[in-house]
Amino acid sequence: MPDFFIRRPIFAWVVALLISLMGLLAIPSLPIAQYPDIAPPVITLRTTYPGASARDTEEAVTAVIEKEINGAPGLMYMSATSSSDGTVEIAATFTQGTDPDIAAVEVQNRLKIVESRLPESVRREGVFVEKSSNNIQAMISLSSTGSLNDTELGEWASARIIPELKRVKGVGRVELFGAETSMRIWPDPEKLEALGLTPTDIVNAVAAQSERIIIGDIGGAAVPESAPINAGVVAEDAFRTPEEFASIALRTLSDGSSVKLGEGGAGRQQLRILFPLQRPDGHRNGHQDGSRLQCRGNHGPAQGQDG
Numbered sequence: 001m002p003d004f005f006i007r008r009p010i011f012a013w014v015v016a017l018l019i020s021l022m023g024l025l026a027i028p029s030l031p032i033a034q035y036p037d038i039a040p041p042v043i044t045l046r047t048t049y050p051g052a053s054a055r056d057t058e059e060a061v062t063a064v065i066e067k068e069i070n071g072a073p074g075l076m077y078m079s080a081t082s083s084s085d086g087t088v089e090i091a092a093t094f095t096q097g098t099d100p101d102i103a104a105v106e107v108q109n110r111l112k113i114v115e116s117r118l119p120e121s122v123r124r125e126g127v128f129v130e131k132s133s134n135n136i137q138a139m140i141s142l143s144s145t146g147s148l149n150d151t152e153l154g155e156w157a158s159a160r161i162i163p164e165l166k167r168v169k170g171v172g173r174v175e176l177f178g179a180e181t182s183m184r185i186w187p188d189p190e191k192l193e194a195l196g197l198t199p200t201d202i203v204n205a206v207a208a209q210s211e212r213i214i215i216g217d218i219g220g221a222a223v224p225e226s227a228p229i230n231a232g233v234v235a236e237d238a239f240r241t242p243e244e245f246a247s248i249a250l251r252t253l254s255d256g257s258s259v260k261l262g263e264g265g266a267g268r269q270q271l272r273i274l275f276p277l278q279r280p281d282g283h284r285n286g287h288q289d290g291s292r293l294q295c296r297g298n299h300g301p302a303q304g305q306d307g
Contacts, residue, residue, distance in 0.1 A: 040076065041100040042093050042133040043107045044173070045069075048125045049086040051199070058082040060119055065090060065127075068114045072106050074098040079134075091134050100131045132172025154178030183245060185261070195259060197250060202261070205250050210239045 005012040045065060049057045062082045069078065074094040081089045094103045108129050115123060140161070142153050158176055165174045187202060215233040239245045246262025253259065 037096060039133070040093050040096050041098050041103055041131070042091055043100070043103050044130050044132050044134065045088075045090040045092070045107065045111070045127055046130070047088050047122055047127040049088065049119060049122050050125070051121075052086040052119075054082045054084045057086050057088055061088050061122055062090065064114050064117055065111065068110045069107055072103070072110060074103060089134070104129055104131050130173050137171075151179050151181060155181045183239075183242070185245070195251070197259075201250060205248055205261070206245070209248050210245075 005015075047061065049061050052060070062080050065088075066078060066080060069075070069090070069092055072092070072094075076093050076095050078093070079091045081087075092103075092107060094100075111127055111129065115127070118127075142157055142161075144153055148156065154176060157178065162174050162176060165171055185202065185206070187199060192198065213235045215235050217232040239248070242262070246260060248261040249258040250261060251259040
């Protein structure tokens with residue numbers, strides 16, 4: 001047989017090209033389910049410890065979670081990152097063939113055991129468990145010719161692009177590098193110290209006085225049919241503008257006056273707050289730059305889309 005093809009090289013080339021062409025034509029019809037799993041499943045945990053340093057985050061959050069997750073069935077190794085801004089990211093890699101759904105449930109159950117030992121602010125922020133790796137598979141950059149600023153671009157990406165990318169098969173996580181529309185407050189450290197206040201006092205005051213009030217309805221259940229109306233009662237949001245947030249009372253003084261979050265209050269002592277450039281209505285002063293989206297693969301190559 002080898003001598004036959006050696007003496008007829010042109011015929012051998014034709015046969016080889018036909019075999020290659022048949023293989024290329026057969027690739028689209030191969031079932032993807034039959035492909036072997038190459039990348040081991042990775043379960044990622046993310047949380048934030050607001051205001052903590054990298055050392056405090058490592059001791060109070062990262063080490064506590066790692067000790068409990070260590071020893072999970074099928075776990076090969078873990079890698080953790082504790083940032084100086086209080087961000088924690090732990091990636092648990094499991095052996096090849098482990099069901100990622102079972103691995104995520106196991107990690108979630110072990111996390112529940114140590115949840116009570118985590119700081120209160122971490123529990124309030126929440127610990128997110130995702131079936132995704134730390135590898136960036138695609139990055140999309142948005143820019144505007146001048147009609148939208150960076151905050152408006154971030155809000156548009158959060159509302160329009162991120163939901164579409166999350167539904168793409170193979171995408172485990174989509175992360176926004178940019179600022180959405182929000183209200184931000186920067187206290188004056190010197191006046192905080194002079195008034196004996198802490199950032200926690202500001203957070204508690206804002207949370208208590210801007211809480212959404214649910215009233216109910218009139219003429220609902222257990223009301224006689226003779227009731228004249230049946231209507232819902234809706235209360236307006238407490239604060240929507242920087243000026244309204246400035247009226248939040250932080251402390252009541254002995255003379256009956258109060259310390260306000262911003263200028264213009266009735267008290268003699270006023271706490272000046274540098275309000276954010278980013279307003280709830282999306283307006284912001286500053287340079288325009290693009291917001292970026294980070295797509296993380298879910299146990300394999302991620303499919304990216306250009307929006």
